[in-house]
Every structure is written in structure tokens, then in C-alpha cells.
Amino acid sequence: MSKFYKPKRAYNIFNPLSKEPFKLSRSKIDLFLQCPRCFYLDKRLGIERPPGFPFSLNNAVDKLLKKEFDLNRIKGSRHSLMQEYNIDAIPFNHQEIEDWRDYKKGLWCFHDPTNLIINGAIDDVWVNRTGELFVVDYKATAKSGEVGLEAEWQDGYKRQVEIYQWLFRKNGFKVSDTAYFVYCNGIINKQVFDKKLEFDVKIIPYKGDDSWVEGTIIKAHETLIKDVIPQASKDCDYCAYRQEVVKIEKV
């Protein structure tokens, strides 16, 4: 078996009879929106989807951006990109920033109606002079042309910052609807590689709307407490593949 694949696990599984609060990450809420069946298999039955390969280059860009914005966080100054884009804010120097960025802890809140603890790890958060927060997410890609947020597959990016906005609000912060994506696009039309990958870096503002979050948490919880596995999505390639394999194996 691949060293990446985790077989059926016996921990971190939702038990409808338990009175203990259950931790649900924002990525699992997103999984619920993609497919309630995969979500149920994972959080109720302990069978997780095989993971994708780690995006080492994207992670390297994230780490370097964090270090760079941290220099300004310590000084209480604006980063040159924030000046270029006329963003009147500075990186927020809060005592919990490291916890908020740690995926094992993250930014979290207790959701009383469902007894769930919702959490998510942010990339960054900026603050303006009135104390209003701006959720910030770093993205890295390498494509020709301008990067934007128009593609359907990027809806997940938007939901991601909207959950963070919701979490900050639940923690009592004043939060702007505007979030920022710091988007790094690897330049691929150079004549030679020369051991260097250079990037165009752009800040893309996005007006978030977190009104879907509360209802989605309730629905995810309703799914978890049932003893019925939800239907598979009709247009999921993985399930179609799995069903074809099962048919062949029965022959």
C-alpha cells in the first residue's frame, strides 16, 4: 500500500451518541459541499479519500511569503505590495497569529447548535487603522496570462476565505467583507531556467459573503447524525471509475 494512503481509521470519527464537542475543519466542510457521501465516509466511517501529492513548490512560496509579511508585522509597517495596491492596512500582529496559522490548532470557534468545533488555518490577516480585519490567502500557480478568480474550480478558494471571515467574526473581531488573495504566478516563458523560478505577484481583492456558512454546518451535522450513507454524486469521476471496476471484478 502507498505510504500516503491512510487505511480505515478508528479515531477522529463522529459519534452521534457522544456529548463531547467534535472538531470539524473548514476543509471537511468543503468536502461536504463537494460530496456528502465522501464526507460521511471520512468523518463518520473513518475512510478517507486518498490524498493528492504534496504541493512542495506552493508550500515553499507560502512559507517565504509568510516570512516576508512577518518582517512588516514586527515593524508595524505596510509591505511594498500593500503600498502598490493602495491597501491601507498592515499585517496584524496578534499574540495568536502563530496558532491561527497552525493547521493543528487554527482559528476556531465552538458552534453551540451542533456541538461542533469549527476550525481552519489561515495564511495571513491584515488590519486597518480602525481595527477592521482583512482575511488574506496566498496562492501560487504557473500559467501563461493573467491570474484571476473566475474559474469554477476557484469557488473553493472563495469559500475558504469566507469561512475564515465567519470564524473571525465568531471570535468577536470586526471583519471586512473584502478578502485579499496574494497570487504568485511563476513566469514560464523565460528563454532559460538558470536555476531560478521568478514570479509575478498580484493582489486580488474579493468581496466575501459568509451567509452560507451557518446553514452548511447545520446540514453537515444533520448528515453526520444519520445512520444512512448519502448518495454518491452522479458526475463524480472517482465514483464512476470505482463502479466500473466493481462491475468488471464481479464478472
Ligand code: SF4
Ligand atoms: S461521488 Fe463517490 S468518490 Fe465521488 S466524491 Fe462522492 S463518494 Fe467520493
